Amino acid sequence: MITYEYQCPACGADQAVKHSIKDEPQVACPQCGQPMKRSLSGGDSFQVKGGTVRSHVQQKQARKASEDMNHAEKVARQIKDTYQPKLREAAEKRLDATKPPKDE
């Protein structure tokens, strides 16, 4: 028996399932009941028990990190969208103030 990582494509839940290398069982997501997909994270299946557990945690941390990054990116974009026009406006006003008035 080998421990495989399964991940739900619908809600992202994951769970370890033990089955034979020849089996392709249908694993239902414990959270939403969707069929889970075997995670394609390479050599995990052939690691010893402790290694599998550690890599499970690492996967969670990696996913958390990428979620945090996406969130930070989103916030940065929002800040940019909100403040950039104001900053530009302020910069233009400052420029106007330091320039002598133009004859146009």
Ligand SMILES: [Zn+2]
């Ligand atoms: Zn699910």
